[in-house]
Amino acid sequence: MDDFPTVTEAAIARWFGIAPPNDPGRRLAADLAHTIAAFETLRGTLVFEDEPSSFEAALQATKETGV
């Protein structure tokens, strides 16, 4: 993962034409490793019978009914 920041910056430049704007941007891009780790942790732990489904429908299905 040592080359992760370099690879990430290259991918953003190639796909979007956007360069790192500053040092915080570089640091936060490197922090995406934590995002990947969070997704890795979730893999295989969530099983939903109704996936994918509408969020709007879920709001209706779980809504408050009278106070």
Place this chain on the structure above:
Amino acid sequence: MIDLADLTLVDAAEAVRTGQATSRQLLDACWANLDKANPVLNATIWLDRERAETDAKAADQAVRDKKPLGKLHGVPMAHKDMYYQAGRLSTAGSALRRDWRPGITGTAVARMAAEGAYVFGGLNMAEFAQNPTGHNKTFGDCHNPWNLPYITGGSSSGSGAAVSARMTYAALGSDTGGSIRLPAAACGVTGIKPTQSRVSRYGAMPLSFSHDNVGPLCRTARDCARIMSIIAGHDPMDPTSSGEPVPDYEAALTGDLRGLRIGVPETYFLEGADAPVLAAMDAALKVLESRGAVVTRMTLPLMDAVAAYGGIVSRVEAATIHAQWMRDDPQAYGKHISGRMYPGYAIPAPYYVESLSRRGPILKAFAAEVFAKVDILVTPTIPTCLPTLAETDIDHGPPGTEHTFMAVSVNTRPFNYLGLPAVSVNCGFDPNGCPVGLQIAGRPFAEARVLRVADAYQRDTDWHTRRPRVLS
């Protein structure tokens, strides 16, 4: 003699309607506090005194002519400077829109205008609504009315500070990850993030299509209920707005909490919480229990997924909206704004789609487990004592400052992904004299319930009536 600026929004409207005060007097009262406090708070981006005086004059004439009066008749207001009013400035807190004047008027502003309110200014905010602290490179940082070196919360920084300092009776904010609730908490006022889709977003600057919400910051829950009754409901101009009927939110404020089941999450929301914040929350819970509520400590399901997925959605959507400016003029942004958006371009599309496609199932699973046991959730709005502007200044601080910065919104972000309504009320003060916020969240479309709880709490406490130090 009462200072008219100390009136709540509801009382101010009533004063004008009954002839106890004129709209011009309300405007002058707000302006007196602007003159006194704004030079140190920096809560505004623009002001239009001349037009406000014209609007006040028209409002007072309507009273004398005994014309039908709306629910907000003659009440002066200022809003976060990201709400569009045709022909008027709407800077979004950014140099990139410093002189921008939209050609349309947003639905929320228009609905309040139809009820007689008028707008006298645009309030300071985080650039493009993208920080939880109130820093702003272009227009200057907004300062906390209770203790100037401390953050106001963001991104609706000026809305929180201006309502707290009695410069306006209410202000619209927007909430994508806590941007209404955080300044409400930090400035000691009341703010509600509605259910996703409850309020039209037409004519409000977009940040994250899936997580953006429009809502008010006021001094009381009753004031929030008044505004919610006006701005909620389907809008043909925003096809994503819900057709769910809008209840009478003010009528729901009965003070009756008998049998209410309150859940207090023992995990996630209390991790890293400071003792003064926990003490304030526990004291608030006792107040609610004294009205008949029953408190249960519980563990919430799926919080790892909510945190991971929620962060993906807002980052990718914000990055998408700003891609052209990020290519053309990245230095126009504050470092912490462009720096935080930048990683959004590296997040793979399948991560984003997974995060969105599981949002509905996660909400259903979360609600089935949690709301079978309790009616509402109560947490600290911000788990720590407020940090200072300096402690959270990514642009000028050392590496690692971003973690202090992001910790501010850790308790508010989950409810944006889940789409749930949540209100923040003041429940005390920390050792630095800064307010502590209590977050009350409920099921989808439970605005009436969470406002009822907030109102009941405010009937038994006086935190929300206190004037900030900047006015003393």
